[in-house]
Amino acid sequence: MLVRNFLVSVVVILAVFFALVFLVSKDDQEPVVAVEPTVSSEITYVCSDSRVIHAVFFDNNTAEILLSDGRRFTLQGAVSASGTKYANENETLVFSTRTGGAFMQEGNTQTYTDCIDGATAEANGDVVLAGVITSIDREQIAVDGPTYITVEKEDETMFIVVVPSMGILMCEAQGEIADVFALEAGESIEVRGEINVDGFVLPCESSEHYLRIQEASL
Secondary structure (H helix, E strand, O other): OHHHHHHHHHHHHHHHHHHHHHHHHHHHOOOOOOOOOOEEEEEEEEOHHHOEEEEEEEOOOEEEEEEOOOOEEEEEEEOOOOOEEEEOOOOOEEEEEEOOEEEEEEOOEEEEEEEEEHHHHHHHOEEEEEEEEEEEEOHHHHHOOOEEEEEEOOOOOEEEEEEOOHHHHHOOOOOOEOOOOOOOOOOEEEEEEEEOOOOOEEOOOOOOOEEEEOOOOO
């Protein structure tokens, strides 16, 4: 009987001991708290065809990409030969950046191209505009004056592009300016240039500028 009571006492003491150890170890464990990634930077890129990419970069090497067509993607940083690249798992969606610029590639096609940092463009006075030519004034070419191209945007507002004639060889964007004699009213164009004090768009002030004929959509 004494032996039995002794064994019962030992069992009870051990049970209490292990219960106390468990409680103490449980209290010592710090709760696991999920750490939310923080925003490192945000950049809005202005691209060809008046498209826009808004990129939010996080400190966990991811980027949230919002396209002007309304689509949104969260992409992971990936190995890149130059610049910085963010992609989905099978790299069918790729957002690549370089100094001052970027592009979006979907499959084998670049869908957002010639993208520049919007802040840089604003600081330089640059704009990217597109629309349909309503009229072309080449009369000043005879006296070495510029060509005036009036363009109507989708919102029915107008802007005027000024292309030099005599000074075309001094154009910083030489080779990227469409032949003004090949342009016709009714054609769609896109221009990147600087707005002067008169509100005209000048596409010859930088090597990043251009004046292009847009292909008709099928």
